[in-house]
Amino acid sequence: MRRVRLLGVVALYAATALAALVVLASLLLPAMVAIHPFAILVPSGYVAFGGLEGDDKRLLFLVPLAVCLLAVGAFLGAGALEPTVRSVGALDGVGLETIRTAATVLALGVLVTVSLPVVVGWYAWTELDDTAVxxxxxxxxxxxxxxxxxxxxxxxxxxxxxxxxxxxxxxxxxxxxxxxxxxxxxxxxxxxxxxxxxxxxxxxxxxxxxxxxxxxxxxxxxxxxxxxxxxxxxxxxxxxxxxxxxxxxxxxxxxxxxxxxxxxxxxxxxxxxxxxxxxxxxxxxxxxxxxxxxxxxxxxxxxxxxxxxxxxxxxxxxxxxxxxxxxxxxxxxxxxxxxxxxxxxxxxxxxxxxxxxxxxxxxxxxxxxxxxxxxxxxxxxxxxxxxxxxxxxxxxxxxxxxxxxxxxxxx
Structure with missing residues (x-):
């Protein structure tokens, strides 16, 4: 029974990670496909720059910039590596935009999966440390x-x-x-x-x-x-x-x-x-x-x-x-x-x-x-x-x- 409940906790985190991944990918990918990928760094960089001016916000506002940098890097990296991958006969018949989209989603998925428990645990302990004396x-x-x-x-x-x-x-x-x-x-x-x-x-x-x-x-x-x-x-x-x-x-x-x-x-x-x-x-x-x-x-x-x-x-x-x-x-x-x-x-x-x-x-x-x-x-x-x-x-x-x-x- 305990193992079933542990699996339930894992399933909760998996569902949360999937929801976050869907939102991130849906917000970033259309803009990256329709316009130049670097264009999405402008608003995210502005948010990061403005957030760093406040003492209370600190590095938290660097998150959108970091996420966009990762997405752009995966998007452009997949495009740069596409000729090499095709030269060995892989991904025949797959379009470039599909390859770029898959690479970006994979990068964001790894980011969310790894960072979600870290961020949730950090936030919980921060609140407890602020309360416990x-x-x-x-x-x-x-x-x-x-x-x-x-x-x-x-x-x-x-x-x-x-x-x-x-x-x-x-x-x-x-x-x-x-x-x-x-x-x-x-x-x-x-x-x-x-x-x-x-x-x-x-x-x-x-x-x-x-x-x-x-x-x-x-x-x-x-x-x-x-x-x-x-x-x-x-x-x-x-x-x-x-x-x-x-x-x-x-x-x-x-x-x-x-x-x-x-x-x-x-x-x-x-x-x-x-x-x-x-x-x-x-x-x-x-x-x-x-x-x-x-x-x-x-x-x-x-x-x-x-x-x-x-x-x-x-x-x-x-x-x-x-x-x-x-x-x-x-x-x-x-x-x-x-x-x-x-x-x-x-x-x-x-x-x-x-x-x-x-x-x-x-x-x-x-x-x-x-x-x-x-x-x-x-x-x-x-x-x-x-x-x-x-x-x-x-x-x-x-x-x-x-x-x-x-x-x-x-x-």
Whole structure:
């Protein structure tokens, strides 16, 4: 079953890469065939030059220039090598434009396939690094008996959030175990150790890697479709005018389709002329398909990440309780994190209202990686998890010949 889900993650990335390849090829190839290939470097170079003037944009705006350079290079390179290829008897009967088009699509396909997971992973870690705050005075340390089993790629960080939660993020090469400030205060030493043991088993077993890649793709795709699907409409003009979401959402989707029609208009019209297809129908189809693909890929990635997390919750609970040797402590920690109970004094920073930008960033990050956050979780009822930990506690008691009275694991 795990292999099927891993194949599902691979299929998601393949579908995303195919969609990106179709858009790139459709935008670039008609212009390159109709006019001189170097002509497309002018607008892309202008975008890159203008983007580099801003401190926040940096090298991001070099992407369109790099993509166009690769496409132009493949297009011209195929033309330059065409006589040599034909001299050995290959590609007989194939037109030059077909060879150039195939070479360009192949180059763009390799670029998208290689860069997509790199870019998605980089973006996800950037957002997490901006949210997680290293703080050795509050981040729980790994006990010595766990440290010997912990891989070097694992680090423990704290998140400046008063709500109790614990998360683990693992892409297969780097793993982060995060405690919010609320979780650090809510859990006592035994409970924190049990939680650490639980999440450590997930890293050692590499169980969280597939969830990471599905959630990271959903996270990146959500940045494109969230402006269309945000359920809260913040009206301007001093909040004097507020429109219901059922009215605003269709307008936003229609506006996005119209904007994409204008964006796709010129290049897709050129493609329609080459393919002898109605230009209006093709452009409209591209716009609608782009919006639908964005929603579809985002929903599919979120569903897969949550399914992966749900499937592993009870197993991770059992392995963590066995590693810690204390199922009661893990059950108590689960109960506290599920109910949001926070013990201990609150710090002054907890009472200060967070800035809107910082608060939104933390909420967005935790929401986007919901498939990776097991504490708290509602995908497996907490009563079922506590009942399962009751069975683990009984087995541990039978093995040691003792019965723990330090805690209970009933709901």
């Amino acid at each position: 290293e703080d050795s005075t509050r981040s729980p340390d790994l006990p010595d008996r766990f440290a010997v089993q912990a891989p070097d790629r694992l680090s423990v960080v704290s998140l400046d959030d008063p709500d109790p939660a614990v998360y683990v993020v693992d892409d297969g090469r780097r793993a982060v175990l995060g405690f919010t400030a609320g979780a650090t205060r809510a859990l006592d030493d035994r409970e924190r150790e049990a939680v650490l043991a639980r999440e450590l088993t997930r890293v050692v077993d590499r169980e969280a890697a597939a969830s990471f890649w599905a959630s990271a793709l959903a996270f990146a795709a959500a940045r494109l479709v969230d402006p269309l699907s945000t359920p809260v409409y913040e009206a301007r003009a001093g909040d004097k005018v507020r429109l219901p979401y059922w009215f605003v959402a269709p307008l936003k989707i229609v506006g996005a389709v119209v904007a994409l029609v204008l964006f796709f208009g010129f290049p897709i019209a050129g493609l329609a002329a080459l393919l002898h297809v109605n230009a209006v129908v093709l452009v409209f189809g591209y716009a609608v398909a782009t919006v639908a693909a964005g929603f579809g890929l985002t929903k599919a990635a979120r569903w897969l990440a949550q399914d992966l997390a749900t499937d592993a919750v009870l197993t991770a609970d059992e392995h963590g309780a066995v590693l810690a040797g204390d199922a009661d402590a893990l059950a108590n920690a689960l109960r506290k994190l599920h109910t949001g109970a926070v013990d201990g004094p609150r710090t002054a920073s907890d009472d200060e209202p967070a800035t809107t930008a910082a608060s939104d960033r933390q909420d967005d990050t935790l929401d986007a990686f919901d498939g990776l956050v097991h504490f708290p979780t509602d995908r497996v009822p907490v009563e079922d998890r506590l009942d399962a930990l009751d069975d683990v506690a009984d087995r541990l008691d039978d093995r040691t010949g003792t019965h723990s009275t330090t805690g209970t694991t009933s709901a």
